[in-house]
Amino acid sequence: MPLSNQRTIQVLIAGNRNETQCNVECGQDWATAETITLARERAQDRFGDRIQLEYVDLSQPIADERLVGLIHKAKQGGNPSFPLLIINGTLRISGPFDIRQLVDAIDAELELSHG
Numbered sequence: 001m002p003l004s005n006q007r008t009i010q011v012l013i014a015g016n017r018n019e020t021q022c023n024v025e026c027g028q029d030w031a032t033a034e035t036i037t038l039a040r041e042r043a044q045d046r047f048g049d050r051i052q053l054e055y056v057d058l059s060q061p062i063a064d065e066r067l068v069g070l071i072h073k074a075k076q077g078g079n080p081s082f083p084l085l086i087i088n089g090t091l092r093i094s095g096p097f098d099i100r101q102l103v104d105a106i107d108a109e110l111e112l113s114h115g
Contacts, residue, residue, distance in 0.1 A: 007113075009106060011043070011053040014071050015083040018059040028098050030055055030083045039099050046103055047110070058082070088113075 015030045028035045036055045043051040054067075062068050074086050080094035085105055092105045 007050070009047065009051050009109060010088050011051060011102070011106065012067065012070055012086040013039075013053070013055045013083055013102075014058055014074070014086065015055065016058040028096075031057060035099075039102055042099050042103055043106060047106060051106065 013030050013036075017031050028039070030036065030039075036053070040051070040053050043053055056062060056067055056071070058071070062071070070086055070089055071084070073089060074080065074084050074091035074094075078094075080091065082095070083093075083097070084091060085093035085097060085102060087105060087109045090109075092109070093101065097105075
């Protein structure tokens with residue numbers, strides 16, 4: 001059920017096309033437009049228009065300083081595996097994940113911020 005009149009949830013998926021892909025249990029291929037479109041649709045079906053979902057390919061130069069800062073912050077404290085799932089500036093998943101896990105992580109963020 002979509003929620004309204006609440007703050008926007010910023011979802012950033014940072015991947016690296018140059019990373020070696022695994023063969024089994026890899027989650028989604030976040031570098032494809034189809035996967036990002038499907039993830040946006042699923043998130044909007046569940047949470048309404050409050051979700052802003054972006055994908056960034058870290059194998060390419062990033063001009064957006066806000067994104068650079070978020071990714072730098074997420075990488076502090078270790079060497080995370082790609083892809084990264086960053087919600088509202090906090091690293092939530094490091095390594096392969098699928099759309100169900102993405103939606104679950106957004107749901108957990110909403111519970112933490114309103115609980």
